[in-house]
Amino acid sequence: MKIRFIDAEAPPASRIFENLAAGHGDHPLDRYLKKGRIPHIWCSGCGNGILLAAFVKAMEKGNFDTKKTVVVSGIGCIGRAAGYLDLDTYHTTHGRAIPFATGLKLANPKLNVVVISGDGDLFAIGGNHFIHAARRNVDITVICSNNFNYGMTGGQGGPTTPLESKTTTTPYGCSEHPFNLVYLAKASGAVYVARWTALHTHELRDSIIHSVNKPGFCFVEAITPCPTAHGRRNKLGDGLSMMKSYRDNSVLTTELDPEETAIGLKGKIAVGEFVDIDKPTFMDMYDECAICRANAPKKSKKS
Amino acid sequence: MSSKAVRTGAHFMSGDEACAEGGMAAGCSFFAGYPITPATEVAERMSIRLPQVGGVYIQMEDEIASMAAIIGASCAGAKAMTSTSGPGFSLMMENIGLAAMLEVPCVVVNIQRGGPSTGLPTLVGQQDVMQCRWGSHGDYEVIALSPDSPQEAFELTIEAFNLSEKYRTPVVLLSDEVVGHMTEKVIIPDSKKIKTVSRKLPKKKPENFIPYAHEEDDVPPMAIAGEGYHVHATGLTHDELGYPAINADAQERLVQRLIRKIRNHVEEIIRTEDAFLDDAEIILVSYGCSARAAREVVETARADGMKIGMIRLITVWPFCERKISELAALERVKKFVVCEINAGQIAYEVERCAGGKAETILAGFMGGRIFTPEELYRVVREAAE
Structure with missing residues (x-):
């Protein structure tokens, strides 16, 4: 067979870098963003930008080494966050950010590995990976932007869609019970679990700093407005109205049992830090159980 | 040591x-x-x-x-x-x-x-x-x-x-x-x-490094996480910087290079074990465990005076297209017998590459056991008749 592809020459290096830095550096936090990647793709009123900003501020305040901090994301609106950050970033397949991050972390334990992804990615297609990484206590931080639906594909129902909530695939109201992510994370073995809304920028930032510094599997849920899809279909108003509802309905608590923190379509949202415990990480136990024993001097048969 | x-x-x-x-x-x-x-x-x-x-x-x-x-x-x-x-x-x-x-x-x-x-x-x-x-x-x-x-x-x-x-x-x-x-x-x-090979690493400084630049061999150096290169790797179609580029131009450039980096090096990659191809009229094609039975059949058939040869695929993919086409083009090569434990997979490749110039016969076995040399020999003998 004779093959004839059309000509497709790569541009010269000079053209690749041309105009890449235009406008970059106007904001002091630009140093955490890759050149030429802004504007982002998110809708107006979306909370993902706020979450990205909280992460960037955590990088700054936490004084995290940009050389050693790696962000892995899955697929979905917030999955694009990885590509904006001036770090080593990996935008993987749908649901697979956590096992990818597990490989990165275990192959180089010196890295700070952070997964930033959405509720559908982490808890539907990737749900199994979430619970097993938490069970193993792999030393990674998982940040979930929970907007209660699949925004990227236009607003379908998902694993956190509240009962009776309308989406493009639950036109009469959602008939499935949703996950309570705080409760799920705790039950799966996470050593740190926090929930905030997009309104709680400082708390989000501080929870991210704490998670990255804390050894073990840490989980931060960020309730994020999606006015374009979930908000519109459920008459929750524009982005600003949704933020106002977070202000009016968030209840800060450390007392509440995670089981009692489920979120409905409307009503109160329990926010705060729900779990903060210490236990050996996967690598701690692997070093102790496998590496040390495999390399221990052999006992003589006589003993 | x-x-x-x-x-x-x-x-x-x-x-x-x-x-x-x-x-x-x-x-x-x-x-x-x-x-x-x-x-x-x-x-x-x-x-x-x-x-x-x-x-x-x-x-x-x-x-x-x-x-x-x-x-x-x-x-x-x-x-x-x-x-x-x-x-x-x-x-x-x-x-x-x-x-x-x-x-x-x-x-x-x-x-x-x-x-x-x-x-x-x-x-x-x-x-x-x-x-x-x-x-x-x-x-x-x-x-x-x-x-x-x-x-x-x-x-x-x-x-x-x-x-x-x-x-x-x-x-x-x-x-x-x-x-x-x-x-x-x-x-x-x-x-x-033991010869071991390690990936090419970037020689340029991070600020000048283009992660998916088109190098001569189409294989760009790979920046490792934690080395300060701040690469972005995405499963989306991406440009030379690794940034998502959802357009036909970027797709042409990327996918053509992914294809080219293997296709342009097939001669270096492909390995086969060949026997009696100098005078073979029938050529047995096999790989993996099937080759063990095929080898015995070649010995038996040769002893019986049959002009049989053998190709064992050590590299299954990329497929040894050129070898099959060149052999098929020879007047003396009449048939390829492909033995494999399936209903025909490599046989299709052989038939495609033979291009009608030699006949392809599948000796297919559905699995559960390796076929005996006798079972394969019957197919070869029929082919020779």
């Missing part, structure tokens, strides 16, 4: 164990897998061996996660592998595509069993050959090697790592239950005599 990673000496071991030892000798320091018959012994051996060299063995929650984990580990600079069989191989397809797209070196061992579905967990098949080539969606090239003995399982696992590092691509060791579970003498050479 023997070392913790390279167990120099003569051993009596199974093909599965030899795979694991090949991985160790190649410098593998990360293994993620999931138990599955008949590949479990690869994982078991790795769970013993990797801690001895400070490497990581992890049993993941499924094969999807295993494949994702080895890609992640490879991005952090480790040589990484996994092992599985048909059902797990199906689950790995998604992230094999990711490894191809991100150009991440890694090795996937598939100890083939009979299918479809759960099929024959403990018994042989060679039915994943086309899945290996085309299983993940979209256009990509794959390299697959097929050993016919535990000794070769050891050697080809090293070769698989070397090719994956050289071409920044996932490489499949396409073995089978017979070779995997057969126990034979395996000689592991002196560690100094």
Whole structure:
């Protein structure tokens, strides 16, 4: 067979870098963003930008080494966050950010590995990976932007869609019970679990700093407005109205049992830090159980 | 010299164990897998061996996660592998595509069993050959090697790592239950005599580095996480900087290069074992365990005066197109007999490359056992009549 592809020459290096830095550096936090990647793709009123900003501020305040901090994301609106950050970033397949991050972390334990992804990615297609990484206590931080639906594909129902909530695939109201992510994370073995809304920028930032510094599997849920899809279909108003509802309905608590923190379509949202415990990480136990024993001097048969 | 990673000496071991030892000798320091018959012994051996060299063995929650984990580990600079069989191989397809797209070196061992579905967990098949080539969606090239003995399982696992590092691509060791579970003498050479290849690393400073620049051999150097290069790797179609580029131009440039980096090097990659091709009128084509029966048939048929030759595919993918076409074009070559434990997979390739100039006959067996030389000999004798 004779093959004839059309000509497709790569541009010269000079053209690749041309105009890449235009406008970059106007904001002091630009140093955490890759050149030429802004504007982002998110809708107006979306909370993902706020979450990205909280992460960037955590990088700054936490004084995290940009050389050693790696962000892995899955697929979905917030999955694009990885590509904006001036770090080593990996935008993987749908649901697979956590096992990818597990490989990165275990192959180089010196890295700070952070997964930033959405509720559908982490808890539907990737749900199994979430619970097993938490069970193993792999030393990674998982940040979930929970907007209660699949925004990227236009607003379908998902694993956190509240009962009776309308989406493009639950036109009469959602008939499935949703996950309570705080409760799920705790039950799966996470050593740190926090929930905030997009309104709680400082708390989000501080929870991210704490998670990255804390050894073990840490989980931060960020309730994020999606006015374009979930908000519109459920008459929750524009982005600003949704933020106002977070202000009016968030209840800060450390007392509440995670089981009692489920979120409905409307009503109160329990926010705060729900779990903060210490236990050996996967690598701690692997070093102790496998590496040390495999390399221990052999006992003589006589003993 | 023997070392913790390279167990120099003569051993009596199974093909599965030899795979694991090949991985160790190649410098593998990360293994993620999931138990599955008949590949479990690869994982078991790795769970013993990797801690001895400070490497990581992890049993993941499924094969999807295993494949994702080895890609992640490879991005952090480790040589990484996994092992599985048909059902797990199906689950790995998604992230094999990711490894191809991100150009991440890694090795996937598939100890083939009979299918479809759960099929024959403990018994042989060679039915994943086309899945290996085309299983993940979209256009990509794959390299697959097929050993016919535990000794070769050891050697080809090293070769698989070397090719994956050289071409920044996932490489499949396409073995089978017979070779995997057969126990034979395996000689592991002196560690100094084992050739290992490591991926090209960037020479430019991070600010001048273009992660997916078009190099002469189409294989760009790979920046490792944690080295300050701040690369972005995405499964989306991307431009030379690695940034998402959802347009036809970027797609042409990227996918053409992914294809080209293998197709332009097929002559260096492809290896076959050939016998009696100088005068052969009938040529037996086989690979993996099938080659063991084929070899005996060639000897018997030669003794009976038949002008038969043999090609054993050591590299299954890319397929040895040129060799088959050139042989088919010869007046004396009348027929190719392809013996494989499936309903026809490599046979289609042979027929395609023969282009009607020589006849292709499939000696197909559905699996559960390796065919006997006598069964294959009957097909060859019919072909000769």
